Amino acid sequence: MHSIDEPARLAAIGWRGDAWEMPAGKRLARVIAQHRNGYRVHDGTSECTAQPAPRFLRRDVDPAERPAVGDFVVLAMTTTPAIEEIVPRRSLLVRAAAGERHRRQVIAANVDTVFVLMGLDGDFNPRRIERYLVLIEGSGARPVVVLTKIDKVENAASTALRAELHAAIPQVETLAINAKDAASVAALLKYLQAGDTAVLVGSSGAGKSTLTNTLLGVERHATAAVRGHDSRGRHTTTHRALVQLASGGCLIDTPGMREIKFTGDEELATAASFADIEALALDCRFGDCAHVGEPGCAVRAALESGTLDAARWQAWLKLRGEVAAAGDTLEAQLRRKSAARVANKALGKRLAEKYGRN
Ligand SMILES: Nc1nc2c(ncn2[C@@H]2O[C@H](COP(=O)(O)OP(=O)(O)O)[C@@H](O)[C@H]2O)c(=O)[nH]1
Ligand SMILES: [Mg+2]
Ligand SMILES: [Zn+2]
Incomplete structure (x- = not known):
């Protein structure tokens, strides 16, 4: 028996494919948050916790191939819903993870726009924007620079900073807003229509949660003032959170990114940061x-x-060096891994020949 999920339900989670024909007992849903011990998923009607199928947890699986916030997933509606499959992604924003073991870390999947937030106050740093643009290049999503806290700086100062950015990255749209002001954040709504998904990135304190709240029109997220910086705090177990806005779009808030680490796959030659x-x-x-x-x-x-x-x-020059170094490491890792696999196979074969085992 088959049931067809109604388009309206799926539109609520930003799905813009065709109606999805699902076998009975399966349901299409979207990952809206990732917790230490499971995922929160939303099917357009309600949300629940879901566990990833065991194969996603195998140690040799690239973390980027595990479910991530923004993913559309096929759920098996067992007693505890299980994520059985990830629908092929239309875009994927990744960075290199801090540790040695995991090479890539997903920031968000299936996003159309990446809003790079940066405060016009003390936070402003064009070098950091360049790094974000390098990360976004090749993700399949478009970058938009959003300068926040325009209300905290003199007009002349913000005009000068914007002119500087525009000269350096003319092809990237740069908006300047007061994240607390609904009229001001409305400038972002053209990227947040039905079927659109956007993710917010930027340092802690840049205004991501404030912007999310203003776009939602409610105090849904705890902002920094409330949450503090305790990495063991209850709320911080949520890695990313996707919300749906009244405008029809989906928005993903992320925690502050302390480090923008490259994987080595970045294509500097085409990155918007360095078109000049x-x-x-x-x-x-x-x-x-x-x-x-x-x-x-x-x-x-x-x-x-x-x-x-x-x-x-x-x-x-610095970025080119960094990306090349990251690429070397990644390549070296992959080489070592496949060499080990080949060696293990060869060893197995030799043992089989010697001892007559299969
Ligand atoms: N005046 C002003 N304050 C802002 C603006 N955006 C964020 N803030 C404040 O900056 C602090 C950090 O904001 P938050 O949204 O928690 O930053 P996040 O870490 O990026 O999520 C909070 O106290 C906000 O009220 C803005 O555009 N104008
Ligand atoms: Mg925040
Ligand atoms: Zn030259």
Whole structure:
């Protein structure tokens, strides 16, 4: 027996595929939060806790292949609902995890827009925005820079900072808002219509939860003032939380990101943060110019004439080094892993031949 999930129910969780034909006892739902001991999932009507199928928990599974906030999942409606499958993702925002063991950590799945939040007050740091844009490049989602706390700085100061950003990253939309003000945050609603999903990233204190609350129109989340920084606090067991807004879109709040670590998969050449440098490089005489003193180097020329800001150039060099180093580590890890697998197979074969076991 088959039942077809009604489109209205699925629209409530941001599903925009076709009606999903599910076998009896299975249900399409979306991961809205991740707790230390399970997931919260929402099927558009109600939410419940769900456990991942055992295969997701195997130690050799890449953490990025486990269910994550924003994922659409197939639930088996047993006594404790179980996540059996992840619907193929339309986008995936990842970073390298802090530890050695897990290589990639999912920030959010199936997002269309990543709002990079940064306070116009003491938090403002264009170098950090560049790092976020590198992380977002290749995720399948579009970055939008959202400068918060516009109410806390002089008009002239915020205009200057915005002009600086616009000059550096002209193709990325940059908005400046007061996250506490409903009229001000309405500028984001064009990215939060029915079927849209967006995620908020940025340092702790940038205004992510405040913005979420204002968009929701209710005090749903505890903001920093209430929550504090206790990493063992009750609320902090929730890693990410997806909410649906009245505008029809879904919004994912995340905890503050202390470190923006690259996986090595990032494609610096196309990252929006450095489009100006990549454009310059096209004019270098040599296609493989490393911009370290080759004749006819357009990058050096721009540095000398002042068209290219020396600080941006330094930032690009640093990021290139970091991404390359991360790539080396990841590659080395994968190589070691597959070499070990091959060695184990070969060993097994030799043992089988020697001792006649299968
Ligand atoms: N004046 C002003 N305060 C803000 C704004 N956005 C956030 N805040 C304040 O900054 C603090 C941190 O905000 P919060 O939303 O918890 O930051 P989060 O860590 O990114 O979730 C809170 O005290 C907020 O009230 C803003 O646009 N204007
Ligand atoms: Mg917060
Ligand atoms: Zn060059």
